[in-house]
Every structure is written in C-alpha cells, then in structure tokens.
Amino acid sequence: MIEINSKEVILDQFKACYNTDTWFVSLQTALQGLSAEQACDYSNISVHSIFEIVNHLSFYNELEFNRFKGLEDNVQISGNKMTFEPLPEKSWELLVEELFQTMERWQSAIEQSDEKYIEKNAESLTYINLHNAYHIGQIVFIRKSLGRWNESQGFDYNV
Template sequence: MKYLLIAVFASCIGVAHAQKDTAVSLKSILLEQLKTTHNVKDWFVPADSAIAGLTATQAMWKDSTVNHSIAQLTTHLIFWNEQILAKFKGEKPAAFDGNNNETFSGVTETTWPQTVQKLDSVLTEIENAVMAADENKLKSWYSTLYHIGTHNAYHTGQILYIRKMKGWWDDEKGVK
C-alpha cells in the first residue's frame, strides 16, 4: 500500500517533472515538496515568503478567539520540524509531553527576527538531510517527510489568511 501511494503521487507530479526534464525519484519528490513549502514559489506561497517583512507586533497579533497568532504558528512549525529532523538524523529530539498546545509558544519584539531565521534554518537542514540520505532511509521515512511538508503548507496557509485578513499581504508576492 505504501508503494502504491508513492506511485500514485509520483504519477501526479510526474508530468511536471517531465516538463522540467528531470528524473523522478522518491528523493526528488520529497525535496520538491520540502522546498516548495519552504522557499520556492510554485503552486502556493512558501513559508519564508509568508512570514517575510512582518513586524513582531504583526506576528504577535491574535483575534479574540482561540486562533493562533502568526508567531505561534511559526514556533509550532519550528517545533515539529526540529522534532522530525532530530529523529531523522538519529538524535534524541527535545522533550515533549504530548501537549500540542504547548508547541504554539509566543515570541517577543526582540525574539521575532530570530524566530524567522530559526524556521528558515530548520527547513534548510531538513532539505539537506534528505539530500544526503540514501534511498533505503527515504523509503522508511517518506510518510513522515511527506506529512511534515503537508503540515508546513497547511500552517503557511493559515499565516497567509491572517495577513490577507489584516491587509498585511501584498498580492505581488504571491504565486501567479
């Protein structure tokens, strides 16, 4: 079943790869997804573009509901990408008691720029780790890596929704 999922996914994007004249492999599929959810504009706006140019005040804005701020969404992305990266590299991840709400931590005026940089750094590290991995490792990790990319895209969409709702988004920075 796992390999059927890979085959279906590969066939769906195989046309795009054929247009680019690139061989399709599990590594290329995973890297494409990780990069397009990080810093390559393709079908949707990547995370780095979604948070670029925001002030700390904007990033910390929250409505009066239980929704998260952009800063909280960003720290949540950092947390889960660091967890996956550590495990992928065979390292012990940061302690986690299972309360996902705690992964949506806040930032301050002074820590927001470091938070932006930290997200870029961890996403780059995951891409580099996947690039260096052999096919057997990727076969055992493809589902987790695929899901973290989807997770990143989901929360990036939430960030863009907030920016658009507040008038903080320039449509020229989007995909065309």
C-alpha cells in the same frame, strides 16, 4: 516516460514549503516583511497569531528533523497547545532565523540521504511537508484578514 523517485519528490516538497514558490507561496514568502508586532496580532478568524504558528512550525520541524537523523529528542509535551506558546525570551527575528536554519538542515539532510532511507521515512517526511503547507496557508490567510498581504507576493497559477 519520466521516472521520478521519492527523494526528488520529497525534496521538491520541502523546497516548496521553505523557499521556492510553486502552486502556493513558500514559508519565506509568507513571512516576508512581517514585523514582530504584526506577527503577534490576532485575527478575528484565527485562534493563533502568526508568531504562535511559526513557533509551532519551529518546534515540530526541529523535533521531526532530530528523529529523521536518529538523534534523541527528550521532548516532553503535555499537549499540542504548548507547541504554539513561544518562549518569552525568544524574539521574532530569532525564531524565524531558527526555523529557516532547520528548514535548510532538512533540505541538506534529504539531499545527502540515499533513496532507500528516504523511502523508509517517506510517510513522516510527507506528513511534515503537509503540516508545513497547511500552516503556511494559515499564515497567508491571517495576513490577508489583517490587511497585511501584498497580492503581488502571491502566486497566480494559470492553467
């Protein structure tokens, strides 16, 4: 019998969302080769651009990471809508870099945490992973709808 602990499962989920293609493509693969101009385009099937979705992901991953580490977040948001609105002075490249750095910090923090701390925080860790996976799917869907997805980037899972 194989025994899997919560820490391993959650860490694997973070890796799948960030940089390891598994049953779905990772965030790195979903954003690969996307220019700032392309990230700002709107699809007729989406309320948000990819740029806005990445801003939203950056906001919530940073917020939840700070909470996981017990850091004050001093976040005042009037609603979820504002988390999609990128700061005008933040470039696409900087936004992606910041999100990837946060994902790397997440991965490192989980690796360094003990099993009890992970179990104590398992619910919020699972939800941030689900949130990331949902929006990664949106990004790929938008890219496909705009004709900006190379099918060879996808993952072909054969059962």
